[in-house]
Amino acid sequence: MSQRRGNPWIVMVTLCIGFFMTILDTTIVNIAIPDILEDLDATISEVLWVMSAYILVVAVLVITAGRLGDIVGPRKVFIAGMILFTVASALCGAAMEPWQLIAARALQGIGAALITPQTLTILTGVFPPEKRGLPSAIWGITAGVAGLAGPTLGGLLVAEGNWRWVFYVNVPLGLVTIAMAVALIPDVRPDKRLRLDITGVVLASAALGAITYGLLEGDRYGWGTITSFLSIPVVIAAGLVLLVVFLATQARVNDPLMPLGIFKDRGFSLMSFVIVAVSFGMMGLSLTLTIYLQQVLGLSALQAGLTLAPTALAMMFSFPVVGFLIDKIGGKYVLICGLALYPVSLALIGNMARTDSGQWSLLGPLILAGISQAAAFAPTVTMAMQDVRTEFAGAASGAFNAIRQLGFLIAVAAMGAVLQSRLTSELHGEAERQAAQLPGEFREGFVDAVTSAGGSIDAGAGDVRLPAGASGQLAQQMREIAQSVFDQAFVGALRFTLLACAAVVVVACLLSFAAKRPDPAKAPTAEEELALM
Template sequence: MNRWRGNPWAVLLTLSLGFFMTLLDLTAVNVAIPSMLDDMHTSLDEVLWVINIYILVLAALLITFGRLGDMRGPRTMFIVGVAVFTVASVLCALSRNPAQLIAARAVQGLGAAALMPQTMTIIIATFPAERRGTALGIWGAVAGVATIAGPTLGGFLVSTAGWRWIFFINIPIGVIVLALAVALVPDLRHGARRKLDIVGVLLAAATLVCLTFALTEGQRYDWTAGIWGLLGGGVLLLVIFLVQQGIRQRGEPLLPFGLFRDRNYAVMSFVSATVQVGMMGLFLPVMIYLQSVLRFSAIKAGLVMAPAMVLSAVVSPVAGRMADRIGGKYILMAGLALFATGLAWLALVADVGRTWYEFQPALIVAGFGIGCVFGPMVTVAMYNVEPGMAGAASGALNTIRQIGTVIGSAAVGALLQNRLAGALRDEAAKQAAGLPASVRDQFVAGFDNAAKGGLEVGAGQTGAAFQAPAGTPASVVHDLRQAAASVFEHGVVHAMRPTLALPIAVIAAGAVSCFLVLTGARREVRVARSAYRGRRRRSSMSTDSGATFNHRAGMAAFGEKETRDSGTSAGGRP
C-alpha cells in the first residue's frame, strides 16, 4: 500500500469517495421526503429543516474548516470530517422523531464541512495545473454520480428497507474512506501559521440561520412582522459580516477579499450559487410531484431521474478536459443554458396523469447541461489560485456554493409552500361546487387552513386534514375523498410551475454572467501582470509544477502583449 501513498489518482479516488458520501444524502433525502412525512406524521416545513439544517451548518462552517485545513493540515481535517459524518449518519438512522433527526443532521453537516474543502485543496496540491482540469472534471463528475445514486439508491432503499437506510449506507462508505485516507493521502502543509476569525464565523452562522428560518417557516406563520424582521435581521447581519471582514483584510479574515480580485474566481463563485439553486429546484418540488401526485414509488421516482444523471456523470470529465484545452467559458454558458431549458421543458410537461417516459427528453437536456457545468466551473475558478491559498479559496467557493443550496432550498421551499397554499384553496373552491351543501364549507376550510398547521404532502396525503360530519352517507364520504385527491393533485401541479420559474431565472442569470469570464490572451496577460507585481514567491514552492507552468506561460503572454503594444505605438495598426 505504501507504493500507492501520494499517487495522484489514488488520492483523487479517496477524496472523491468522501465527497460522494456528503452529496449522496443530500439528494437521497429529497427522495425520502414523502416517506418521512408519512412515517413521522410530520409536515413539509419540518422535513424541510431535515434538508436545510444540514446545508446550513455546512455553509456556515466551510470557510472555517478550509482555514483549519490550512492550519492543521488538510489530511487531518479530512479524516476528522469523515469520522464525524459517519457517526452522525448512525444517529440519523436511529432518530425517532423530527427533532432528533434534525439534530443528527446538524452534526452530519459539521462532518461534511470539515472534509469537503480539503478535497479541492489536496487535489490542487497533488496535480499540476495542466492536469487539474481533468482531475477536477472527475471530481465534478462525482457530483453527477451522487446525483444519480442519491435518487436511485435512495429510492431503492426507501422502497425495500425504509428511509433510515439512506443513512445506514454511509457507514461502510465512511469506514472505507477512513482506511484509504490514512493509507494513501499524504500530509500536505504549507507551513503558514493562521488564526481563526471566531467573530466572522458567528456572524456568518447567524446570518444564515435568520434567513433560512424566515424562508422555511414564513408560510406557516403567515409572513408576520416577526418573519419579515428575521429577513431584515439576516440582511443586516450580512452587511455587518462584510464590514467586519473588510476591517480584518490586513490580518487573517475568514473571507479573503483578495480572492475576488481575480474576475474568473468572482464570476464562478456567483455561478456556483446559481447552479445549486437550480439543483434544489430540480429535486425538491419534482420529487414531491412524482411520488405524491403521480403515486410513483420512491425507487421509480429515482429511476425517472437516473438516465439524465448518468449522462451528466459521463459528460462531466469530458467537459473538464475540454476546459483544459479550449477554456471553460462557452462550455459553461452552453451547460447553464441547457440546464435552464430542461427545467422549463419539465415545467411545461408536468401535469396530472403523466407517465415516466414523458419527462425523459426534458430531464436529459437538463442532465447534459449539468454535466457541462461542474468540471469547467471549478477549473476556471481555481486556475490562478496559489497553493498556499487553496484552502481558503476552496472553502470560500464551496461555502458560496452551499449558501446557494441553503438559500435555494429555503427559497424554493417557501415559494412552493406559498403557491401550494393558494392553489389548494382555489382548487378546493372549484371542487366544492360538486359536493353537498352540508360539507362544502368544512371541505374548503380544511384546505384554506392547511398551511397554518404545516402542509402535509406525503405520498397518500392530500395537503390538509378534515373529517366528514358524523352520519355523512358513505357515498358522500367517497366523493369527498375523491375531491380531496383531485384538489391535491391539481394544486401541486399548479404550484410547481411557478416554483420552477425561480431556479430557471437564477440559472439564466448565471449563464449571462459567464460573459465576464476572461479567456485567451487577455487572461494570460492578467496572470502575467499579477506575477510581475510581486508573485515571484511562487518560486519558493518550486515543487508545484503547476505554479511554475502558470508563471512561465503568463510571462510569455505578457511579453507578447508588450511587443504588440510597442509595435502599435510605433505606427502599427491600432
C-alpha cells in the same frame, strides 16, 4: 502503496469519495422520513430537525473549516472530518430516540464541514494551475451526482432494509476512505504560517447560523413570529448585519478567516453566482417532481426515486463528452451551453407534465437536464479556483462551499415559497371551475374548503373538510373533484415554478459571457492530464 502516495489522480478519487458522502447525506434522508416518524415515534418538528441539523452545522462551520485546513494542514483536517463523519453515521443508525438522531446528525454535520473545503484545497495543491481543469470538473460532477442520487439510493436502502441503512451505508465507505487518506494523501499545507481569526470565526458562525436558521425554519413559522419579539425576519436581518460586520473586520486583520481579495477575481465571483443559480434549478426540479410523482401520479417513494435516476445517470455518463469539449472549445463555452440547455429541459418538463402522465413520460427532458447539469457543473469549479493563490485555497474553498450551501438553502426557501403561493392561486381558480359540477348550494362551500386545505405544498384531497350537509354519493363526488382540483392545480404550480427556476439560470447564462477564457496555451488536453497517472 508508498509509490502511489501523492499520485494526484488517486488522491482525487479519495477526496471525491469523501465529498460524495457529505453531499449524499444532504438528500438521502428525505426518503426515509415516514419510516423515522413511525419507528422513533417522532414528531414532524423533530424529523425536520433531523434534516436541518446537518445542513445548519455544515453551513455555519464550512468557512472556519476551510481556513483551519490552511493553518494545520488540509490532510489532517480531512482525515479528522472523515473519522468524525463515519462515527456519527454509525451513531445515527443506532439512535433509539429522536433527540439522539438529531444530535448525531449535528455531529455528522461537523464532520462534513471539516471534509468539504479540504477536498478543493488538496486538489489545488496536488495539481498545478494549468492541470486543474479535469479534476475540478470531476469534483463538480461528484457534487451534482451525489445530490441527485440521494432519493434513489435512499429509496433502495429503505425498501430493502430500513431507514437505519441510510446512515449505516456510510460506515464501510468511511473506513475505506480513511485508510486511503492516511496512506495516499500528501501534506500540501502552504509554507506561510497563519493564525486562526477567532473574532472572524465567532462573527461568521453567528451570521451564517442566523441566516441558515431563518431560511430553514421560515416556512414552519409562516415567515413570521417565533416567540415574543423574535421573528424569522428579525433573525435573518440580524444574520445579515453580523455578516456585514464580519466582512468589515476581515478587511482589517492580517490573517483573515476569508480574504476578501478572492472576490476581486472575476472568475470566482461569477462562478459563485452560477453555483447558486444552478442550485435554484436543481432544487426547483427536485422539489416539484418529488411531490408531483408521489402526490399526483401516485408513485411510491422508490418508484419516484427510480424515475429521477436517469438525470443522475445522464450527468455521470455525459461527463467524458463534456471533458472532451472543455479541452476542445474551453470551459467557458461548455458552461454557457450547459446553462442555456438547462432552462430548456425545465421548460420541457413543465410543458409535458400532466395529471395522467406515465412514470417514464418525462424521460427525455430528465436526461437532457442531466446532460446540461454536467456541462454547467464541470467547468464551474475550475473557473472559480483557477487564479486562486495556494495560501488562499482553503479560505476560497470554504467560501465557495459556504456560498453553495447557502444557495441551496435560499433555493429551497424561495422555490418552496413560489410553489406554495402559485399553488394557492391555482387551487382557487381550479376549484371555482370544477365546482360547476356540483349543486349550486354547495359550490361556494366546496371552493372555500379546497382553498383552505391548500395550506402546504404536499396537501391533498384527504385534507379537505367537506361542507356541512354533504354526504353519501355527493360526498364521494366532492372528494373525487377535490382530488382532480389538487392534481390540476399542482401541475399548474409546477409549471410556473420551473419557469421561475429557468429564469434564474438564464441570468447566470448571460453573466457567464463575462467570464475569462483560460489561455489555451496553458490548458492541458485530457490526454496530458491523464498522463500524470
